[in-house]
Structures are given as structure tokens and as C-alpha cells.
Amino acid sequence: MICELCGADVPRLKTVAIDATVLSVCGDCSRFGEEMASAPLRTSTMPPVIAQRLEARQRRMTPKDVYMQSGELELMEDFPQLIRQARESRGWKQADLGAKINERASVIAKLESGAITPGDDLVRKLERQLGIKLKERVQPIAVKKQAAGPGITLGDLLKDKEGAT
Numbered sequence: 001m002i003c004e005l006c007g008a009d010v011p012r013l014k015t016v017a018i019d020a021t022v023l024s025v026c027g028d029c030s031r032f033g034e035e036m037a038s039a040p041l042r043t044s045t046m047p048p049v050i051a052q053r054l055e056a057r058q059r060r061m062t063p064k065d066v067y068m069q070s071g072e073l074e075l076m077e078d079f080p081q082l083i084r085q086a087r088e089s090r091g092w093k094q095a096d097l098g099a100k101i102n103e104r105a106s107v108i109a110k111l112e113s114g115a116i117t118p119g120d121d122l123v124r125k126l127e128r129q130l131g132i133k134l135k136e137r138v139q140p141i142a143v144k145k146q147a148a149g150p151g152i153t154l155g156d157l158l159k160d161k162e163g164a165t
């Protein structure tokens with residue numbers, strides 16, 4: 001086998017990187033460069049625990065992205081105000097609403113201040129008791145953009161102004 005650097009014919013060649021160039025060279029020439037560590041070797045040195053965590057994280061993230069795309073029901077951002085307004089419109093105190101849905105007044109207070117987020121069961125109870133919707137269907141972003149219609153650009157405004165004068 002021929003060394004790519006000095007041309008010597010040797011039984012074994014080493015793969016080294018010399019100034020970002022990968023060459024197959026003889027033992028003597030290998031000292032001019034850095035011996036390459038093969039990619040599979042590096043991967044296998046990653047602790048299995050970390051590899052497993054990375055995989056688990058990817059598994060967790062993927063379904064949610066798909067979920068959001070398909071228009072999943074999401075808790076509305078202004079649920080605290082929605083609950084408070086619906087309750088006050090009925091003349092109920094926080095304790096009154098709490099009693100109707102088997103929750104303490106402190107839970108109602110925390111919901112209305114946004115300190116806690118209601119779980120699915122609590123959302124259903126609140127919706128039924130107050131006659132409101134606390135969840136909305138999340139539309140894919142692309143659809144939202146289309147619904148907004150074509151926007152007026154700065155260029156359009158300038159064009160209109162020029163045309164008027």
C-alpha cells in the first residue's frame with residue numbers, strides 16, 4: 001500500500017487529517033497529522049442514559065407538534081377573566097361557585113387570578129356550571145395567516161399617496 005504523503009510502500013496505512021485533509025499515510029508520516037477517530041466509535045462512547053433521554057425527549061415533542069397542527073382544543077389564555085365575568089354576571093361569590101362544583105373558594109380565587117390552570121375535569125365542571133367555553137380549537141398557523149387576508153404593505157400606502165397627488 002502506498003503512503004499518500006511520501007509514496008512509501010508499507011504493509012499498513014493510517015488515516016490521518018493534515019490541515020483538514022484526510023490522507024492514508026504510512027506510520028512515519030502519521031505523526032504529521034491527527035489520527036482520525038471514526039464516527040461510530042464516538043457515538044458508542046455517549047453514555048446510554050443520555051442517548052435514552054434524547055430519544056425520550058424526541059418522543060415527547062413529536063406528538064404535541066402533530067396535535068397542535070390538527071386543531072386540538074386548548075385552554076383559552078384569558079380563562080381567569082372568563083370565569084370571573086361569568087360568575088359575577090350570575091351574582092355568585094367565589095364560595096358560591098366553589099360549592100356548586102365541589103371546589104374550595106380558594107381554588108376559584110386561584111383560577112380567577114391565573115395562579116393555577118384547571119385540569120380537564122375542572123374545565124368541564126366550570127363550563128357546565130357557568131355556561132361558557134374555556135377551550136378553543138387551535139388552528140394551524142398557516143390557516144390563521146390566510147384568514148387574515150392580504151395585508152396592506154408600506155408600498156401600497158406610498159402608491160395610494162402618489163396617485164392622490
Ligand SMILES: [Zn+2]
Nearest residue numbers: 003006026029
Ligand atoms: Zn509516508
